[in-house]
Amino acid sequence: MTNIRDIARESGYSVSTVSRVLNHRKYVSPAVRDHIEQVMQQLNYVPNAVARDLSSGHTKKIGVALAMVAHPYYTTLVKGITKAAFEEGYQVTLLPTDYDAKLERRYLEQLRQHAFDGLIFTSHSMPISEIAAAQAFGPVVVCQDPGSVTIPAAFTDRQASYHEAFAWIRQAGYQRVGLMLPRDPNVSATASAMVQAYTSVIGAAPAAELTWIGSMAYADGLKAGALFAANGADFVFANGDDIALGVHDYYQQNNLPLPGLMGQENQVSSALLGISTIDHHFQAVGRAALALATGAKTGQIKIASDFIARPYYC
Amino acid sequence: MTNIRDIARESGYSVSTVSRVLNHRKYVSPAVRDHIEQVMQQLNYVPNAVARDLSSGHTKKIGVALAMVAHPYYTTLVKGITKAAFEEGYQVTLLPTDYDAKLERRYLEQLRQHAFDGLIFTSHSMPISEIAAAQAFGPVVVCQDPGSVTIPAAFTDRQASYHEAFAWIRQAGYQRVGLMLPRDPNVSATASAMVQAYTSVIGAAPAAELTWIGSMAYADGLKAGALFAANGADFVFANGDDIALGVHDYYQQNNLPLPGLMGQENQVSSALLGISTIDHHFQAVGRAALALATGAKTGQIKIASDFIARPYYC
DNA sequence: CCTTGACCTGAAACGCGTCCCACAGCTTAC
DNA sequence: GTAAGCTGTGGGACGCGTTTCAGGTCAAGG
Structure with a gap:
């Protein structure tokens, strides 16, 4: 695997300059930029995503804890989350829980280890107070009314x-x-x-x-x-x-x-x-949850449900 | 954020020894192990997941490209993938494509950048030959019969x-x-x-x-x-x-x-x-796709569909 | 008594970008 | 004319674990 230092050496410029080219930043003369880009092409270079994440300190990934992967309720929520995530440049990692609090804790631990930038619980079996305490590890969002517990939440007001x-x-x-x-x-x-x-x-x-x-x-x-x-x-x-x-x-x-x-x-x-x-506008709930998980919004977001009256003919 | 070097300094041992404790490896005396574990607890230390990924060279993440996030066909497939991934210690990252070849290419590029250990296309709009060429970047799996194209594939034999x-x-x-x-x-x-x-x-x-x-x-x-x-x-x-x-x-x-x-x-x-x-056993197809993406299996995996005859009463 | 080898521990390189700081050259401003 | 400021580049620290290798200790085997 060729890395940024290889490109620096091969092109005759410094790592800093190569990094500037890579990130389309100012302060690189056009000639140098062209040259370095050529070398990158020749050596078939691509920057390593993980190294970038480490260096930049974020992963642009949001974990989504799901009790059931294929249930319509969750998939609709996930759809909203995923769409919003895409627009904001985040990616969604699915975390199956099967209503198991042990797994939920494991994901919280992963958040602490900076595996994700944020964690959304579409449902939870752990006590909400424990989840709230885990906010010290990073943004944690629930998708139910948290009552008096202070935690970012997106849910429908029914x-x-x-x-x-x-x-x-x-x-x-x-x-x-x-x-x-x-x-x-x-x-x-x-x-x-x-x-x-x-x-x-x-x-x-x-x-x-x-x-x-x-x-x-x-x-x-x-x-x-x-x-x-x-x-x-x-x-x-x-x-x-x-x-x-x-x-x-x-x-x-x-x-x-x-x-x-x-x-x-x-x-x-x-x-x-x-x-x-x-x-119940679950997709909207998903979008709101994502905004909370990325920190774009804070607090609790209630999405009002809409009653749709229809005459009953059958 | 406290890191492994902090623990080394504070405990009076080297980074290597701390790393050994972290990974439960042999060749650490019980006393030292206890001591270091205590220090880790005191300093509230957790290893950084991204640094680990960088160092170890893999992310344990599989990308799953999906045309539709909430469609039953895809969710069933994703369920199979996610279950199998969980068992193998992998996590699943959802990649919405909306049948857009441009996005599909972008995900392939991310595979190349080592953002995932493997990539599964549950459907694809790009020509299969182009996807096959991208195998140079890492394991790529499709969920349709690839015909004569050589590429890992899991699909139903209908x-x-x-x-x-x-x-x-x-x-x-x-x-x-x-x-x-x-x-x-x-x-x-x-x-x-x-x-x-x-x-x-x-x-x-x-x-x-x-x-x-x-x-x-x-x-x-x-x-x-x-x-x-x-x-x-x-x-x-x-x-x-x-x-x-x-x-x-x-x-x-x-x-x-x-x-x-x-x-x-x-x-x-x-x-x-x-x-x-x-x-059509889509969940089984998902499992097979995951096995291909992680490299646990190779080649093409056909899952036979089952015809289920029922008397028609209505 | 010497060899072999398991056991402990540490130094340092490695994986790979990003970013701050320094510095040189050149231009604009007063 | 000189201070101020921008452009272009480089050096090197930093983010953080993992892993290889070297070196030392000590007990069992011959």
Whole structure:
């Protein structure tokens, strides 16, 4: 491998001058520049990226910790992060966690070792306080509401849109509203926001027999459909459009009269079913997270969700 | 930032000894090891990852060039790559290309600069010959059949399963078989493999009015449904389960008698519709691609697709 | 008693750019 | 005329580990 010193020696100029040519800086006479460039070409020289990183003190890489690599929620987030990163000259390194706190800590340690310029947790199993403490190692960003903990965060503000959604459901006259939650509301901020909005708008806590916990994908909707049908739900508010589609398909496959439906995430499926949904703008969350990770922005960035009302025809 | 020399000075030992402690190597007396470890703790020392990379000559990072970050095909591939990378101690850096050859070249250049230890093209817009030439810069892997070009490649061997699929269709007695192709068969290996198998098994080239080109997602199936319905298709073989679902939904939404259906990629949707599909094992392709990129394996790795026959009830 | 070799430790080169500082030559300004 | 300032170049320290090689100690084998 030929290096910058080889070029210096071969061209008869100093390393500093070669470096100036390399970085297109002033204070190099055109003749010298040409000559050095020629030598670089001849010797087939390319600067070493790692040496540059070491010398310049940054890697222009952002680590993104992901519980699941291929889940639509994460991929949308990653898409936003990656696009923004590209525009800012950063690259994204995928760090699979599989919800394992041990791995999360390992990545934090890597941040400390300057393997990345910043670290984004799209989800986290470690206590948030511990993550906050790790800010001493470098920029750490979470993608959930950190509550009172002081840490850069980018997340969706779901309150307003959930309220709108339930107000819509109420106004439409539905009486037995089924709820599909991703995880236990004691653990998941998303789930608890849904329950809160329900309680606040409907005026009572959701009934247990109309609440399904642990829905991630289409198949869960299909399973939950049985529960809702058995308990006489006249409406189902799912935590994802594809999940709502699953519910829809359960009723349809069993030739049951369809309940009202509402999804989330504004995917194709809701548009096609013609059901209302909520766009959480995950891509925008990703972009915001990146801006926080690079230090372009600071503090907490809330992205407002949008309730998208659609007439239900099916 | 405290570095290895600080530890050496502070502990009263040499840099070499500290390095030995750091890397858990032999030939350090327990007492010295303890002492140095204590000093490291006191000074809050962590080795610099970039310096290590520079010194050791590798980054343990594999670049993955992606045309689309959030598309199911790519995310499945990335999942396989990422899992395998994790097991081998490598990390994955996402490189968005958006089908832009200029960007692809830029990533190749970064490989040359030793920014990654290897580069995987999940798709490519550059001519394959040019990519093959770039092997001089380091391990480059493609995820498509490279034909006669000599380059490490991991891809699915679709021939056998496509033949099985068409044989199944034929045996079932379908007469007017619609075909949905991702891209023009003159450009896309996938599309041309489908057409070839069709022609070979059915005994004639697919009819133009029963061929849809350019299907990527559910919505395309929905659109294509109109074409097939208008032209009296009694079967549709789509290039994706979700796409097949789109076709299904078109017919259903228009209260038309459903045609036979077959998808690809073995997603939930085909299982739920109960239609046959083909599993291309993209995750396995990803794993294989990683093994090629790290140099653990060489040559070309074909992953056989599996035809999964299911009775069609709907 | 001498050789062999495992065990400890250190000096210094190496991987490779970047950047600050110094200095020479030349021009513009007062 | 001379101080001030810009241009063009070079020297060398710096960022930070890893690794080779040399040298010394000490115990086992012959």
